[in-house]
Amino acid sequence: MTQKNEKKVGILLERSTRITKLTFIKAFKKIDADITPEQWVILDSLYKENGQTQTDLCQKAYKNKPTISRIIDITCEKKYTKRKNFDGDRRKLKIFLTAKGTKLVEKCAPEIEALRDLSWKGLSNQDYNTFCKVTDQLFKNFSSYE
Amino acid sequence: MTQKNEKKVGILLERSTRITKLTFIKAFKKIDADITPEQWVILDSLYKENGQTQTDLCQKAYKNKPTISRIIDITCEKKYTKRKNFDGDRRKLKIFLTAKGTKLVEKCAPEIEALRDLSWKGLSNQDYNTFCKVTDQLFKNFSSYE
DNA sequence: AAGGAATAGTTGTCATGACAACTAATTTAC
DNA sequence: GTAAATTAGTTGTCATGACAACTATTCCTT
Numbered sequence: 001m002t003q004k005n006e007k008k009v010g011i012l013l014e015r016s017t018r019i020t021k022l023t024f025i026k027a028f029k030k031i032d033a034d035i036t037p038e039q040w041v042i043l044d045s046l047y048k049e050n051g052q053t054q055t056d057l058c059q060k061a062y063k064n065k066p067t068i069s070r071i072i073d074i075t076c077e078k079k080y081t082k083r084k085n086f087d088g089d090r091r092k093l094k095i096f097l098t099a100k101g102t103k104l105v106e107k108c109a110p111e112i113e114a115l116r117d118l119s120w121k122g123l124s125n126q127d128y129n130t131f132c133k134v135t136d137q138l139f140k141n142f143s144s145y146e
Numbered sequence: 147m148t149q150k151n152e153k154k155v156g157i158l159l160e161r162s163t164r165i166t167k168l169t170f171i172k173a174f175k176k177i178d179a180d181i182t183p184e185q186w187v188i189l190d191s192l193y194k195e196n197g198q199t200q201t202d203l204c205q206k207a208y209k210n211k212p213t214i215s216r217i218i219d220i221t222c223e224k225k226y227t228k229r230k231n232f233d234g235d236r237r238k239l240k241i242f243l244t245a246k247g248t249k250l251v252e253k254c255a256p257e258i259e260a261l262r263d264l265s266w267k268g269l270s271n272q273d274y275n276t277f278c279k280v281t282d283q284l285f286k287n288f289s290s291y292e
Numbered sequence: 293a294a295g296g297a298a299t300a301g302t303t304g305t306c307a308t309g310a311c312a313a314c315t316a317a318t319t320t321a322c
Numbered sequence: 323g324t325a326a327a328t329t330a331g332t333t334g335t336c337a338t339g340a341c342a343a344c345t346a347t348t349c350c351t352t
Contacts, residue, residue: 009265010166010183015208016281017159018339023288024156025340030292036340037156038308055330062161067309069332074307091317091330118291119155122283130276135162137268142169145264146176164309171310182310184338201300213339215302220337237300237347 009138020119027111033104039075040108042068046081046097047105053092080104155284166265173257179250185221186254188214192227192243193251199238226250 024037035043041061046052052060058068072095075081080101086092097105120128170183181189187207192198198206204214218241221227226247232238243251266274 008262010170011187011208012278012281013159013163013166016284017163018208019285019288020156020159022340023291026291036307041157053330062157062164064309064311065331066311066333069330070308073332086330089318089330093331115291116154118287119284121287123280127276127280127283130273131280132158134269134273134277135158137273138162138265139165141264141267142165145169145172145261168310182337199300210339210341211301212303212341215300216338219302232300235300235348239301 023115024112027115028108031108031111033108034078035080035104035108038063038071039080040112042071042075042095043080043097043101043105044112046095047102050097051084051094053086053094055092057095075101169261170258173261174254177254177257179254180224181226181250181254184209184217185226186258188217188221188241189226189243189247189251190258192241193248196243197230197240199232199240201238203241221247 021037024040028035028037028040042057045057045060049056054065054068054072057063057072058065061068063071072081072083076083079098082096082098083093084096086094167183170186174181174183174186188203191203191206200211200214200218203209203218204211207214209217218227218229222229225244228242228244229239230242232240
C-alpha cells in the first residue's frame with residue numbers, strides 16, 4: 001500500500017470536482033442560462049419527478065437540509081420552482097418546477113448531455129465501472145469512520 | 147455510450163468529495179485540532195516545502211488565488227503561518243509554517259495517515275490506478291471545453 | 293526609456309456547505 | 323391519552339469557492 005499513500009484521495013477528488021463544476025458554470029453561461037450547477041441538480045431532479053419534498057431532494061443530491069432549503073429559496077426567487085403544502089403532513093413541503101423552470105431545464109439539457117459525452121471521452125465502459133466501484137467503496141469506507 | 151449517460155459524473159464526484167471532506171472534519175475534531183480540511187491542505191504543502199508563494203500553493207491545491215489568500219488569512223490569524231516579503235519581487239509573499247503550525251501538522255499526521263488507509267480499503271492497486279487515470283482524463287476533457 | 297501587458301495578491305459579492313440551534317408537527321412509547 | 327423522541331424545514335454563523343475588479347509591481351515590446 002505504500003505506493004498509494006503517496007496519493008491523496010482528497011486532492012484527486014477536489015481537482016476533478018472543481019473542474020467539473022467550473023465546466024458546468026461555463027456551459028450555463030454559454031447558453032445564457034441563469035443557473036448554477038447546484039441549482040441544476042435540483043431542477044433536473046424535479047424534472048424527472050416533480051413535487052418532491054425537500055428531504056427527497058436532499059437524499060438524491062447528497063446535500064444537507066439547510067443547503068437544499070437555501071438553493072430552493074433562490075430557485076423560487078428566480079421563479080423556476082414553487083413550494084406547496086404537502087397534504088397530510090404539515091411539516092412537509094412539495095417542491096414543483098414552474099413552466100419557466102421546465103423550459104429552462106429543456107433549454108439546458110442538450111448542452112449538459114454534450115458535457116456528459118465530453119467527460120467520458122478517452123475512457124472505456126470498464127473505466128467507468130471501476131470509477132463507480134471506487135467512488136462507492138470510498139463512500140462506504142468513510143461512512144464507517146469514527 | 148448509452149449506459150454511461152445514465153450516470154452523471156458530477157453527482158459521483160460530489161458525493162465522494164463531500165464525504166471525504168466530512169470525514170476529515172470529523173478526524174480533526176476527534177484529535178482536537180482546530181483546522182479545516184482546506185487549511186490542512188495548505189499546511190501540509192508548507193510542511194513539505196516551507197516558504198512557498200501563494201501562487202505556488204494555488205497551483206498545488208488547484209484552488210484560486212482569492213481562496214488561497216483567505217485561507218492564509220485564517221491560518222495566519224490562528225498563528226499557524228506567517229506571511230513574509232519575497233526578496234527580489236515586491237509583489238510576492240512567502241508563506242511560512244510557524245512552530246505552532248508545524249506542531250499541528252505533526253499532531254494530525256497519524257490520523258490523516260489512518261484516513262488514507264481507510265479510504266482505499268477493499269480496493270486494489272489496479273482500482274487506484276484506474277481512478278487516477280479517470281480523474282486525469284476528466285481533468286483533461288474538461289480543460290478543453292469551451 | 294517609455295508604455296503596454298502580465299503577474300501577485302487583495303477586496304467585494306454572491307452561492308454553497310458545515311455545524312448548531314430552533315420551531316412546529318408527527319410518531320412512538322408507555 | 324400523554325409525554326418523549328423524531329422529523330421537516332428554517333435561521334445563524336463561519337469557511338470556502340467563483341467571478342469581477344482593483345492596486346502595485348514586474349516583464350516585455352517598441
